[in-house]
Amino acid sequence: MYIEKIKLENFRNYEKEEIEFDKNVNIIYGDNAQGKTNILESIFVCSLGKSFRTNKDKELINKEKDFSKIEMISQKEDRKVNIKFEIKEKKKFYINDIPSKKTSEIIGKNYIVLFTPEDIGIINNEPSKRRRFLNIMISQLRPLYINLLSEYNKTLEQRNIYLKQIKYEGKPIQNLEIWDEQIAKLGLKIYEYRKEFIEKINKKIYDIHLNTTNNKEQIRIKYISNIGKNYLENLQKNKNNDIQKGYTSVGIHRDDFEIYINENPVSIYGSQGQKRTTIISLKLAESNVIYEEIGERPVILLDDFMSELDKKRIQGLFENIKENQVIITCTDSFKINNSKYKLYKVTNAKIECI
Numbered sequence: 001m002y003i004e005k006i007k008l009e010n011f012r013n014y015e016k017e018e019i020e021f022d023k024n025v026n027i028i029y030g031d032n033a034q035g036k037t038n039i040l041e042s043i044f045v046c047s048l049g050k051s052f053r054t055n056k057d058k059e060l061i062n063k064e065k066d067f068s069k070i071e072m073i074s075q076k077e078d079r080k081v082n083i084k085f086e087i088k089e090k091k092k093f094y095i096n097d098i099p100s101k102k103t104s105e106i107i108g109k110n111y112i113v114l115f116t117p118e119d120i121g122i123i124n125n126e127p128s129k130r131r132r133f134l135n136i137m138i139s140q141l142r143p144l145y146i147n148l149l150s151e152y153n154k155t156l157e158q159r160n161i162y163l164k165q166i167k168y169e170g171k172p173i174q175n176l177e178i179w180d181e182q183i184a185k186l187g188l189k190i191y192e193y194r195k196e197f198i199e200k201i202n203k204k205i206y207d208i209h210l211n212t213t214n215n216k217e218q219i220r221i222k223y224i225s226n227i228g229k230n231y232l233e234n235l236q237k238n239k240n241n242d243i244q245k246g247y248t249s250v251g252i253h254r255d256d257f258e259i260y261i262n263e264n265p266v267s268i269y270g271s272q273g274q275k276r277t278t279i280i281s282l283k284l285a286e287s288n289v290i291y292e293e294i295g296e297r298p299v300i301l302l303d304d305f306m307s308e309l310d311k312k313r314i315q316g317l318f319e320n321i322k323e324n325q326v327i328i329t330c331t332d333s334f335k336i337n338n339s340k341y342k343l344y345k346v347t348n349a350k351i352e353c354i
């Protein structure tokens with residue numbers, strides 16, 4: 001699939017702008033703070049229903065204005081998709097002009113894989129960053145997943161409240177079972193999805209990584225779950241502990257994964273360069289999993305990614321995404337310039353096609 005056009009109104013620093021993309025490689029360049037990442041963010045919002053930079057939708061509205069709109073038109077194998085996003089007091093989405101009831105309905109209408117310099121946090125930061133990576137990938141491909149996740153979180157919150165009520169208000173312990181059964185039902189499904197998708201990633205990432213490292217590095221991802229598939233049993237085993245603590249200590253909300261290179265965890269032993277290459281392999285694997293699942297290549301968004309890579313790595317990356325639509329932002333286009341690529345210059349929220 002590819003994105004044909006995006007129209008922005010009062011989005012971030014933009015007032016009214018339109019940008020038409022090429023099916024292949026698009027390079028958006030300009031000085032710092034001109035509006036390059038904002039373009040990728042608008043595509044992300046229309047694909048996943050929220051920003052990758054903020055949870056506060058209001059921040060997306062131009063500071064001088066009181067509403068914001070985005071329209072994104074994309075072309076899939078057999079049809080066009082039109083997504084409209086509007087935000088005033090609340091946010092609203094339209095899919096092919098039909099209002100969508102839930103934000104989650106947007107997910108899976110367009111497929112994207114975003115690369116940003118912050119992705120290194122998937123390796124370096126806390127487990128929530130890794131769960132987020134999994135959640136984004138899985139929810140694009142399994143529309144039910146996002147609903148399961150939000151149901152799970154709601155039920156978890158209720159269980160945690162009840163745990164405290166047992167401890168402080170003497171509520172009956174046996175009623176906890178009502179929450180346990182529900183949590184176990186939802187949690188087990190999420191566990192199975194994550195397990196399945198980590199396996200899918202493993203199948204793709206091994207060869208990708210071996211290739212980019214001249215057959216030197218064998219990569220493997222290991223799913224870390226503190227509950228496993230005997231969900232209800234393990235949840236209930238921890239009951240007394242949970243009552244003492246006042247929260248649920250085991251479950252998919254504590255999931256994690258570790259990436260190993262030649263049997264060593266990258267987070268501990270990886271060099272900066274190895275970590276960066278690992279992230280690229282991970283995202284490329286994600287892109288390949290999407291292709292395998294739906295038969296469409298996702299749009300690759302590369303935010304300021306080139307500055308981090310040497311020429312050889314850039315070439316290797318491009319080799320892997322040559323069949324995808326690619327939208328790149330950078331401050332300096334020379335490193336990757338090619339007469340076949342479509343170039344745009346952004347200056348203070350004005351886009352000029354070069």
Ligand SMILES: Nc1ncnc2c1ncn2[C@@H]1O[C@H](COP(=O)(O)OP(=O)(O)OP(=O)(O)O)[C@@H](O)[C@H]1O
Pocket residue numbers: 011012013014030031032033034035036037038039059060061062063064304331
């Ligand atoms: N709600 C908003 N209203 C008006 N301007 C905003 C809003 N949100 C962000 N901006 C401004 O938009 C400008 C461009 O942001 P953007 O992140 O797109 O920059 P960039 O071109 O990617 O720069 P860099 O090269 O530094 O990454 C910034 O100056 C930022 O302050």
Ligand SMILES: [Mg+2]
Pocket residue numbers: 036037038304329
């Ligand atoms: Mg930027």
